[in-house]
Amino acid sequence: MTGTTITLHTAAAEALVAQLPTPTPLRAVAVDPASAHGLRAAGSSVVVTSFVGSVSADTAVLLADMDQLAAAAGTDNPMVSVSDVLRPALEAASGVLGTGVLGESRRESADALLADPETVVFELTAAGQPAGWFALRLREGGTIGGSSPVAPTTGAVSTGNLGRINNVEMALTVEIGRTRMSVRDVLGLEPGAVIELDRSAGAPADVLLNGRLIAHGEVVVVDQDYAVRITKILDVADGIA
Structure with missing residues (x-):
């Protein structure tokens, strides 16, 4: 070592x-x-x-x-x-x-x-x-x-292999911000409490696929339901960074 x-x-x-x-x-x-x-x-x-x-x-x-x-x-x-x-x-x-x-x-x-x-x-x-x-x-x-590094992923992905997982569902999450709080502060939360996030009003929301950042977007309302309008798709390198 x-x-x-x-x-x-x-x-x-x-x-x-x-x-x-x-x-x-x-x-x-x-x-x-x-x-x-x-x-x-x-x-x-x-x-x-x-x-x-x-x-x-x-x-x-x-x-x-x-x-x-x-x-x-x-x-x-x-x-x-x-x-x-x-x-x-x-x-x-x-x-x-x-x-x-x-x-x-x-x-x-x-x-x-x-x-x-x-x-x-x-x-x-x-x-x-x-x-x-x-x-x-x-x-x-x-x-x-x-000793056996994983082969790097390239753009030439087999469409046939991907076709086998077309029906697999994945978790898509929209995140408008984050913050860190002590356990004591979390347990002290009451209705009406305001939690300040690390993002300013109007900043784009993050779109995550199974926890991986894949895009940015803006939160909108469609038929009284929240939705997200995609404004930018990130490549693999951007998502990891």
Whole structure:
């Protein structure tokens, strides 16, 4: 594993701990995966997720006291799970890897991830005491270790192959803006509250296909229903950027 790759692992681990809402700041130290027995023994207590982008990755996080993590985040609402509390930290870690999409966070065993020699494991310590683990495996080019890169997509796509999926439905979403809020502020929302978005009035809306930005448009009303008029179709490169 190259020095650049190791640096990328370390940067992701440091970004993760910087965003964890723990009572005591944590420090990430790379360790021998064989010593991460606590992560294996935890079973479904581990929060795992995958990131897909130019550099894809699989991650797993375990903290010694997951309940303390939720308490530190300032919520005991059953609607907010530990995975939700960890989400901003996982987004920060995956953001180091570049442009891509972070998958759903879920609680399950990380045995297969830890058994892979490509996985780098970090011990998370608080005041010198073990407080958890963070495991990261990079999949360059969409494959583990980057040994078999995915062939680049070209404009010459087989119409016959696409014809097989003509009837497959995909989720088309129109987004007029985004914002980030703390869990405390979300739980404090009441009817009449105003949430300010990151987009000015009159700015074009984003049209996303299965989460991928494909076009811009303007929101209109058709027969008393909202609709979107497409103003610009993006190419693949624009959508990824």
